[in-house]
Amino acid sequence: MTLLIALALFCAQAHAATLKEASGLVQIRKASGDRWARAGKAPIQLEVGDAVRTGYNAHIVIAFDRTAVLETAGNTQLSLGESVPGGVVVNVLFGAVKVTGKELGGRPLEVHAPTASIRARSDSAAWKTVVGGGGNAVIEMNEGQAAVEDAHGGALRMRKGERVEADLAGLHEPTVVPSPARARKEEFAQRMRRELAFDREPDQAQKQVSDQIRREQYELGHLLTDVSGARVRMEDYVVRSSPSSFAYVAMNGRRGAGLSWYSWEGFFDRALPKDLTSVFASLPGSLGAPTPWTLAAFTETRSNGIDFLIGRAEGGHQVDLNHNTDPGDDISSFYDPIRDVFIFVAVGQTAYTTLFDRYGLYANGILKRGWTGTNIQSQGDVTAASASDPISGAILAAPLPIYNDPPPTTYADGTARQEVLESYSDGTQIQYINQAVSFGGGGMSWNAFTGGQSAQSWQGGLLHSAFSQTVSATEFGGRTIQLMLSPRVPIAIGSLH
C-alpha cells in the first residue's frame, strides 16, 4: 500500500502538467538541463522545474490535471514551480499569462511574478498576469477572487473586474479593469502612438541634409548682414573667358534692390595655368624676378545693373620700381594675397610691379579721368588725359575737367569707415565709402584695427572683417552702387588704399 502511494506521488511529481497546444516559436528547458530546445509536437509532458518560453506571436496552452489551464501570448517565459500537494504553482519571469481554475475545491492555484504572488481564493478563478520591465506586474481579475501579496508582505483580496499593479515598492491601489472594447482601443492607440513617433524619423535624417546645405551657404560667405542688419547675398567666382584671361566676379543681391557686382577681368600676354593660385599670388607684384606672365590689360567694374563705374587699363608691363629712375616710387612692402600679410621689402631689393601706359575711368560711359604714356618706367611718366580718350583715342568734345589728385580721404571716429571723395572742376564728383562690417551686421570698431588709420593697418583690418563699399557719382542721378565683398582682390590689384 505504502509502495502504491509512493508510486502515485512519484507519477504526480513526474508529470506536473501537459503542454496541450503550441503554435509559433516555443522552446522548453528541462529542469535537468540548461539548454533551450524547440518544443516538439504537442502534447508534451512537463515536469516541475521545466521552463517554457514563447517567441513573437506564439501561443501555448498548458493543462494542470483537470482543474487549471494556463495560456500565454508571445514573448513570455515561465517555469513550473515546486508543486504543492494537489496544486499548481507557475513562476512568470516576463510576458503575459492567463490562468483559469475550475472546481478547485481548495486546491492551491498560484502564479508568482517577481514583484507579486497571486493565489486563487474561490472555487473558480481566472486572472491575467502581465510582467514587464523591472519585474513590474499587472494583475487583472476576470473571474472569482484571488489574494495578491507583494514582496513586503502587503496583501489584498481582488475580485472580478479589478486590476492592480505591483512593483518593487509594493502593491498600488486597485482599479477597475477596462472593458474589452476600451482595452482594445487603448492598445490600438498605443500602437499608433509608436507609429507616429516612427513617422518623424525619415524627416529627421533629411533635415540633417537641409541644415548642412544651408550651413554651407553661411560658411562660404554667401549670406552676409550689412551695417543696417539687412541680408546681403554674395557669390564670388572666377570666369575663364579665354586661356589668357580670367575675371574675378563678386555678385551681390539685396531684397528689392536687384543685383550689384564688382568684377575685375585681367588679360595676360600668354596662356595661364588652370590652377590660378600663383597668378592671384602675383597680382600685387613679385620680388626678385618678374612673373612668367604679364598683365597686359584689365577692366575693373562696379555696377548696380543701371549704373557702371568702369576702370580700364592697357599697355601693361612689369617694372622693377626699386631700380628705376624715380626714387619716390620705391616699394617698401608688398601685400601677399596667399598669407594675407604685408611683406617687408628691403631697400634695393628687386620688386616688380605692373605699370600701364593707358588708363581711363568711366562713370556711366563718361570719361572722368585717365592717363597715357609709352612704356612708362614710373607712374610719374604718364600724362593726364585731357583732349582724347586714353583707351579709344577718340577726341573729346571738351577737355576733361581737372580733379583733386590725390583725393582727400577721411576716417570716421566711431566705427571703421573711410570716405574718399574725387571732385572735379566741373562740379561733378565720385565718392567711395569703405566700411568694415561686424559679424551679424553693424560697423566694426576701430579697436579691431591695430596700428590706427595707416594704409597698411586699414587694409589689414579690412581683411579681418566683411567689407562694404558704397559708390556714388554725379552721373548716377542719386543712385548708389552698394557692394559687400572680400577686400582681398581690390587690395591685391591696388584699387583699395
Place this chain on the structure above:
Amino acid sequence: MKLGLALGLILCAGSTRAYEWEALGGITALGGLNSFDGKRNSFSGNLDGTFAPAIKVSETWSLLPSAFAGYQGTRPLTSVLGTATVNQQSAEGRLGVRGIYARPQSRWIFKPHILYGMKFLKETTDENWGQGLFDHRQQAVGVEVERMGDDMSTLRFDITWFNETYPNYTTLESQAALQFAGLTVARELVGDHILDHSGYQFSLSGDHTLGQRAMGMAKASVVWSRFDRQHVIDEGGQFTQPTRSDLLTDVALTARMPHEWNADLRAFGALEFGLTANTSNQNGYDATRGRFNPGFYDFVEWRMVPSASLTIGPPRRPVTVTARVSWKTRRYPHRPPQEATGAYGSGVLQSTELGGGLSLSYPMAPRLRLIFSLDRVSASANQDFQAFYRYSYQSTTALAGVRWDW
C-alpha cells in the same frame, strides 16, 4: 489636396461600416530667452501642435494620417544653424499618411508612408514670411518593413524617396546674364536652383534587450542626395558636366537602462554613441585666391550623449527631471583651417561642441504638464576665420511652458 483625396479614396474603398478611430496629438507652448556670446535676445515663444486621427480600417490595415504645425521663435541650440544668424524664426507644416499592414500571427509589418511638408524661415529682419531665402517644400514617399522579434526585439528597414525644393533660392550668378553690357559676369553651366535636391534614404534600425535590465538600440541611415542643377567645380573654378551627389551616413548606438528604487522613485539612464559622415563629389573654390579645395564638403562627426532621468511620484503622473550632456566633434578631412583673415593654414579643420541641458516636466492635470528647460552649448574650433560663420561661441536657451497630450 492630393493627400486628402488619396486618403478619401482609401477610406471609400473599404466597406461603409463605421471605422474604429482614435485621436492622437498634442500641443506644446513654450516661451523663453536665448543668449548668444553674452548678447541676450528678446523674449520669444515656440508653439507646435500635432493631430493624428488613427483609423482601424480592418484587422490587418490601419491608417495614420497626421498633421503637424509649428512656430519657433526662440533660437534652438541643437540646430547647426542655430548660431549662424542673429535672428531666426521658423514656421512649418506637414501632412502625412502612414499605412500599417499587419496580419495576425505574422512577425512582419508593412508600412507605406507619404509626406508633404513646408518650412518657412525668417533669418534677418528684412525677410517676410513666405519670402525667406531658405523656405522649402518637401515630398517623400516610402515604405517601412518591421519584423517583430523575440524578447521584445524589433528590426526595421525603411526606404524613402524624397524631393526638396527651395522656390525662393536661385543663384545670383544665374540671375545675371552670362554677358551683361558686354561684360562677362557668369560661368557656363551655371545652375539656378542649386539647393533643390532629391534622392533616397535607407535606414535600418533595431532594438534588443541587453541582459535582464538594459535595452540596446542601433540605427544606421544613409541619405543619398542628388543636386541636379549644381554642377561640380573643377580645379580652375569652372563648372563641369557632372552634378553634385552627396552621401550622408548616420550611425547611432544607444544603451538604455531603467532603475527602480521604489514605485515613486525611478531612474532611466541612456548613453548614445553616434557617427555622422558626409561624402560629396562637389569641390570648393576660393575665388579670392584662385584656390581649389577638393573634398570641401566631406566631414566626419562623432558624438556621445549620456543622459539620466529621474522620475518621482506615481507612474501615471510623475515629475520627471532629465539631465543631459553632449559632446560632439566634427572633422573636415580635406578642409584646412583658416587664419583670422581667411589665409589657409595646415592640418584639417576641426570643431568641438560641448553641451548640457536640464529639463523638468511637472504634471498639472491629467494630460497637462508644465515644462522647464535650460540648455547651454559651448563650441570651439581651430578655425580663426569667423567673419561669415561662427565656429566658436557660447549660447544658452531657457524655456518654460506647457504640454498637453491627448
